[in-house]
Amino acid sequence: MENENIEILTDALKEYFGNYELEELCGRFNIEIEHLGVNPNHQKLVAKLLAEPSRESHRRFLEDILPKLLRRCEDRILNTTWEVNVFDEHMLPQLKKLQGIVAGHQKAVPGPKSANRFIKDQGQLMKFLGTAKTPLTILDTEIGLATFNLIQLVTTPVRLLIGQSRQDLATNLDGTLIQLRKQGRDIELRHHLKLNDRFIIFNGRCWMTSCSLLEVGQVTLSMIECVDTKPVVVKEIGRKWREARVYHT
Numbered sequence: 001m002e003n004e005n006i007e008i009l010t011d012a013l014k015e016y017f018g019n020y021e022l023e024e025l026c027g028r029f030n031i032e033i034e035h036l037g038v039n040p041n042h043q044k045l046v047a048k049l050l051a052e053p054s055r056e057s058h059r060r061f062l063e064d065i066l067p068k069l070l071r072r073c074e075d076r077i078l079n080t081t082w083e084v085n086v087f088d089e090h091m092l093p094q095l096k097k098l099q100g101i102v103a104g105h106q107k108a109v110p111g112p113k114s115a116n117r118f119i120k121d122q123g124q125l126m127k128f129l130g131t132a133k134t135p136l137t138i139l140d141t142e143i144g145l146a147t148f149n150l151i152q153l154v155t156t157p158v159r160l161l162i163g164q165s166r167q168d169l170a171t172n173l174d175g176t177l178i179q180l181r182k183q184g185r186d187i188e189l190r191h192h193l194k195l196n197d198r199f200i201i202f203n204g205r206c207w208m209t210s211c212s213l214l215e216v217g218q219v220t221l222s223m224i225e226c227v228d229t230k231p232v233v234v235k236e237i238g239r240k241w242r243e244a245r246v247y248h249t
Helices: 003-016 019-028 042-051 056-079 086-103 122-129 145-150 166-173 176-182 230-243
Strands: 117-119 136-140 158-162 187-191 199-202 205-209 221-226
Touching: 003 042, 003 056, 003 086, 003 230, 019 056, 042 056, 056 086, 086 230, 117 122, 122 145, 136 230, 145 176, 158 230, 176 187, 199 230, 205 230
Parallel strands: 136 158, 158 187
Antiparallel strands: 117 221, 136 199, 199 205, 205 221
């Protein structure tokens, strides 16, 4: 199976299963598990399982563990607020797809080709963001009134993770966030002072952007889609989101 599936299952096992529980499950299905120091070598285990998914012990193990992983991911989403479950939201459709492949309901097809985009004006970006069917997450080094203009067509919750100080944010927002929330918009804003990258995440996809959204129209925005690196990138973004400070208006 493709490398992306190995990364997905590896990350899911690390996130939703403790070491002792995983070792006990492997023992139940007579599957040998190697270690890196005191921890299981998750990636080597998954690569072995997915290399021969039709092998009896591997098939039974996967059929047992995938529903559990899916249920734990869904429980995490149900029992936490959307503000903190960036990783779980993006893991859920991937686990469903993997479960379908293992069950034989779907064919393992090559992963999607990177859908890179080049956006020249704010209207083009506004329409693109307006196609969001899932919460929209934006990482940017700075925001301003133009940022909120760009998300006016978005009907799903919006996360903004910004690399600005509270003082700079207060100066640039000028009461805009308060007004949007009064209109019923679900917008969460946090600032992380060690933020230098820029990303946009929604609909199970992740793009790295070449410049701040404030610069769209002045320069062409290049959006490079993360495909193979997406699980790692999304998990790191989730970590930064959790440790970032909430901006209170």
